Amino acid sequence: MAHRLALSLPDKPIVPVCADVFCFTLLFAATLIKGQYVLLSSDRAHTRLTDLARQHDAVCVSLEGDPEEASLPEGGRRIAVDTYWKKGDPHSDNGDGFNPVLAPDCLVAVVFTSGSTGQPVGHRKYWGGLVTRSVTARVLIDPEPEVATVIGTVPPYHMYGFETLVLQALNTRVRTVAGSIRYPADWVTRLEKAAPPRILVTTPLQLRGLIKSGLVVPALRRIVSASAPLADTLAAEAERSLKTEVTEIYGSTETGSVAIRRTVNGPDWRWYDNIRLHVQKDGRVELTAPGALTYTLSDFIEPLDSGTFRLLGRVTDLVKLGGKRVSLAALNGLLSGLSGVEDGAFLPPDTSAMDPSVRMQVFVVAPSRSGSAILQDLRQVIDPVFLPRRVVMVPELPRNSVGKLTLQALRALAATQGSEQEMGTVTIFSDHPCFPGHFPAQPVVPGVLLLEAGMALIKRADVQVHSVKFLRPVLPDQQVQFILRHTEDALRLTGLCEGQLVLRAILKVRSGATDL
Template sequence: MTSFPIVAHATPDDIIAWVHRRPVTVRQFLADAARLAAVLPAGGHVFNACTDRYRFTVGLCAALLAGKPTLLPPSHTPETVRQLLAFAPDAFCLHDQPDAAFAMPALHYHDGLAAIAADGPVEIPRIPAAQVMAYVFTSGSTGTPVPHRKTWGAMAGSARAAAQRLGLLDGRAWTLAGTVPPQHMFGLEATVMLVLQGRAALVAAPAFYPADVSAALAAVPAPRALVSSPVHLRTLVQSGVAMPAADLVLCATAPLGRQLAAETEALFGAPLREIYGSTETGQLATRRTAQEDVWTLVPGVRLQARPSATGDDTETWAEGGHIEQPVPLGDAIAPLDAQRFLLHGRKADLLNIAGKRTSLGYLNHQLTAIDGVRDGAFFMPDDAHEGDAHGHVVRLVAVVVAPGVAPARLQQALRERIDPAFMPRPLYFADRLPRNAAGKLPREALAALLATLSSTQDRAAAPPPGFVIDPGHPAMAGHFPGHPIVPGVVLLDHAVLALGTALGRPLAVAQASLLKFLSPVRPGERVEVLHQSEAAADGAETIRFTLRSAGRDVASGTLQVRANAPQAGALPC
């Protein structure tokens, strides 16, 4: 029976992780995995929701040792969890957050589960190649996530081929830091499997904010690599935060423009390798985007042209190497030779945003499933990828027919059903959608409707108003020293000022209500102010606002604004 070792490191004293800036050896890692495997609940499937990358990886390997497949859904919304249980009723959740609340049995992975590693020889467990390691889910067009079965042999083979292509098997001890979560395919492959099978080490703490990325790289020895996505790289480039030199940057999840690739290489002083692949196939090819358009296949993988099902076109299939069965690719590919090709974009409606994958069909299903919604559709502009040729970020748009449904309630209902990365901005309301006699919604007709709504509602293409809180702001003094967080009152005051500037008048706020501070904001981060306003008959106004930073909602609320505001606006804190 073919098998692969659970780790490929040369000795048990090699470093496999950096946790709180301290090295963790293979010896300790294997002890932690064995200890956790022994206390896993009886359920047959593990929903691994650990946010700490080390604990996620220990949990993944513990599940392998226990013979339990890991479930990796596209999001962690209540609706997704319900669908996950429909697929695997015996599933339980492994998490590392004390306040985590999932509607299924759970095990909290806390510090008390750490093992004491013994000295002496260590036997590296070998996992059968045919053993199912995970089911990675993509968003199905019918609203039900589609599982993709991943065996240990396929995942280990893919990681070894990628490590060879990327030069990680050069005898040096590489360390990989990532901005992408390990629960998603690229994060799983590039920050977990590359570590296990590429003899590298991972950085445990999530690195999302620019300051966190800088600190994570600075805390580990060279050679070091950053694993990221186009939207994260754009944030890093625009942040103004100095970055330590890296030896490699890996990027995937959406098309990356050459300009952004070049800016990233300049920021880190390192080559950037873009990775092409999919959940179905794993990693297929790489290129140095700042210098070339051509993709080169990873070792062992081949492309084959076959007639399409309709017979009026050809499809490209991937096979060989780590791919267990030939897989059709939903992209327009122009082969140059047996190993190189040009990629001309997707054929279907698949979306990749911030390392997360879904489809327009799934989003439309979730939108129209909301109570009170008669019809609705998401729309992806032609340049809606995370990183287009100029590195711009364009968000999804949606239009809905929902008479009598308040915008805030609809947004909240949608937020409970889909991942925040796919929330539409803006969300328009219409009397009807321009469907044809067959009930279909032509893309051109939907685009025309959205153009009309945009013009009517004065939705400009310019970036939303925003602000940046300087690290030297007086409110920062003594506020979480060493890990400064902008106080909520400062965010609110600057949001009011930014809204007044955008509306061309100072705002006299009579009341602020429904305030929610959803995620911490650090000094130096740009905060965007998104808003919707409703005028009253007496000239007063209700403004619903959402504050966003680095692709996430950080705060929201409602302002009641008096009419005839005085000319002297309030000064920010």
């Protein structure tokens, strides 16, 4: 099948527009037979795939019948795959029929990072290294004597799916079952068709969805999770409800998977065989793995005895506010562990290094709870300096097909909640001349003085107060934080003191002034 498909491919690198494991693997094999390589990106936007093809003089290709066939960008090539090819008809014309011998240094793929904390970066993958990594990973993912069948809920064009579904099937004894990956019912259908023992390759978000669905799941040898941290509570719930063990694999696009743990057994990870480490002066760890280039980890780790370690947090997720530091992963872990929270994320401010008064933003999926209740829970577990002003409740977070939440996507979500700007802080000190008369026995900041102070921070002469409410008294020497939010027809000014709303005003453009 792959030989005949190779005859239809252009002699250029290929951008596979395929979500089905069978179609993707067939196209990948055909590309190698053609003497070319594939370009893999988890960003499936038309513009991204088109740019990828243009930048690398490549061609986007999809196979008829694949779920992504309709998403093929303009200028891409759609290739028909006859039904008897898929059935493996021995009388079909399969081209010359000779499989090429690939040299270990043969470039077979360029895999791009998801861009979780910045722009996607491409990493070149060579055949020998991928084979070595596949064999090493199989020993830990599927160590039992009986051969397992792998069913994945992740796409094959992401490094996680590429490694566990495509390369395992090509380079080891493991069998892979193809099919739709959209809904829990699709996964269960594929599990029912798969020969036992079965291994489910998934993500924390999809695992939660499977449990929540209440579907009867066939017996599993184990569940493998990656792409995002798996909460201990979710792992324990999965083991109870699905009656199997849940493991996580740790790795990166740069190295592939390099470590594994059973989540309920604690925070310690176990390195794959023959991993070598070098701790640098700045505390970061340089890792060398068989079949992979030497790579400096993006996470801080604590090496332990007997080939184990603990994750301390990503190098890039250290948040500094008010002279204090915390790991973004730690904050997100605490948030995800709160009762009723199905998904959630903290968004650090852009200007955290410059303005110590700015606050975090928090977005949460929790249908059974309110934002104020979640905020109250957060007050019990995190330092006040990292508390948001409010918790934004959303129906879902903009995660990609493997459950990753990029910084760009989270900032785009924040933008849809209204353009919000922190204007600054105001403190009316106790020696201000207003207090002897307002009021002699119990001084309180006059509302009009507070409003004028907030208006002065805006520095716009073209707006006027349409309405204002003073919700709580402000005392001398208390600091008030002013936030300005742009909406379609007005500006909304709010004042917060010690986390409590004290002022809410609606401002509108004066008649005859230019629009906002």
